[in-house]
Every structure is written in C-alpha cells, then in structure tokens.
Amino acid sequence: RQENLQKIINVPAITLDGKEVHLAVNINSQNEVDYALTYDASGVGLFRSEYLYMDRDHFPTEEEQFIAYKEVAQKLGNKPIIIRTLDIGGDKQLDYLTFPEEDNPFLGYRAIRFLLDQKEIFKTQLKAILRASANRNIKIMYPMISSVEEIRKANQILEQAKDELLQKGFEFNQNLEVGIMIEVPAAVAIADVLAQEVDFFSIGTNDLIQYVLAVDRMNEHIADFYEPFHPAVIRMLKQTVDAAKAKHIDISVCGEMAGDANATPIFIGLGVHKLSMSSQSMLQVKERILSINEADCKQLIDHILKCKTSSEVIALVEKMNHHIN
Ligand code: PEP
C-alpha cells in the first residue's frame, strides 16, 4: 500500500474528469519544509508561526523572524506560503509571558485578540513578514477572526508596519495578499461581508468544529461529540465556500479535515480546490482525488446537504468509497 502511494508522489492531483486540486502542506516550523517538499506540495497553506515563539525565553526579534520567514519562502521558490500571525493562547502558552488565568482559554485571550491588544508584538511580526515578502511569494493570514472590525484594526497595524519599513528604506511586496482563518462560527455567519475585506479565506476545521459543536477539541471525555461530518459543520463549510466564490476570493481548507481522504469528495463537491494538510496525509488524499470524478462529488454534496445526521453523511461518503474500491 505504502509503496503504491509512493508512486504517485510526483503525479499531479487531478480528478478522473480533469479537475486539478492543489495540495499544500501545514508546517509548524521552518525545519519541516524540506520534508514537505519531498511530497511535491503546491506550497505551504499554513505556517503556524507560534512555534517560532515557543521553546525559548524571550520574544523572537524582528530580525530573527525575518530570517526564519525568508528561509522558508526561499526554499519554496515561486510556490506560495501563507504565514499565519501568532495564534497564541487557548492551548498554546509562552514560557516568558504571563497569561491571565482563564476558565475557558479557548474562548479567551487568544490569537487576533491577543495581537490587537499587544500591538508592538503584532507589528514586529508583521514587519518581519513584510521584509521577507520582497520578491517572494508570501501571504499573511490572521487567526480567529470573528468580526469586520478585527480585520480593519489588524490592517491598520499592517499599514503602520509598512510605513515604518518604507521610512527605513526596506523593500517588501506592496501588494502582499491578506487573508483570514474561518474558524469561528460568527465568521461563517458573516462570511459574505468578511469576503469583501480580504483576499482569501482558509477554513480551520479544527477550531470551527470545536466552536460550532461546543466541544472542547482537547477533551477526551467528549471526543465522540467532535464530529467533522455533523450536518452543522457541512452547512458551515458550504456557507463559507459560497461566500468566497460570490466575492471571487480564494478559498482553501487547512484544518485536519483537509487531510482526511473521506472528506475529500465533500470538499471537491463544494468547489474547494485548495487543501492544506500535514505531509503524512498528502498521498492518501491524492490517491482519493485520482480515483474520483468532480461530477460525482457534486452529486454527492447535493445528497449530503439533505442529510439530517452525521451517520447519514458518513454512510454516503462510505458508499462513494465503496464504489471506488
Ligand atoms: C484549525 O483551527 O483548523 C487550524 C488549522 O488551526 P490550529 O489547529 O492551529 O488551531
């Protein structure tokens, strides 16, 4: 099985009826890039920058970050890399920073909320990313966005960062694309308005499932309630994709669900042609893409959208797999 998968490493991910799907990788550190590239990834769909801030005793400086971002982007050549700004809080803490004691850290001082409160830390990171973007294919993504105001405030800080770099004579990509994670149900509900503010959406199913089903993603006792194929999740995916398409902005998925081959026909059926996942999932997802028709996926999604339960959705997905195998 594994040998067969190895054979498709350099085969483009195209459905039987000719639809190409871009398979990018999620990376947690710059050290993972080389390995990811051996899988012929189309780019880095999610660079979780927080790991650059962890396992050390002080905030990384602008220069340290610039070097790290530049190194990763350089290795990718023309392929795009989406750097997500610091997503700290929730389950991720920093040794050198005291966080407030919180009863519900996942609903608390986290990600964009932290960044907009700690503007200097945010601006330092934005400057490092901007500098690395000169002649490189880098995009910025804000985590855990739940309102238009957050995007506008973040963009204001981005503009300040640009002004300061210009004054110092630094080069950067003036048209650097800015996108957001769609991982809070509120963002799905207003996806049509958010789509007017940004260049792209990337759906973070890990948090989206946690928040929409009110199931702590870290809590083993309720793991059974964490259902990626819950009809509520499927509807949220559809609403987000439709909003992105209506406004002609890029749409991708970067949560774990993107790396689940059973979910692949769902994404293709919804019209998602960019998936970002851990390297380990890449070949299994590609194998699935090579064995299905986009037309069948579209039919499948029509049926799935009428399902009343997770089990019904899973049954339809399994029936389709059965067909293939
Ligand atoms: C997600 O929430 O789906 C995601 C990709 O981000 P993280 O897992 O880092 O929260």
Ligand code: MG
């Ligand atoms: Mg997340």
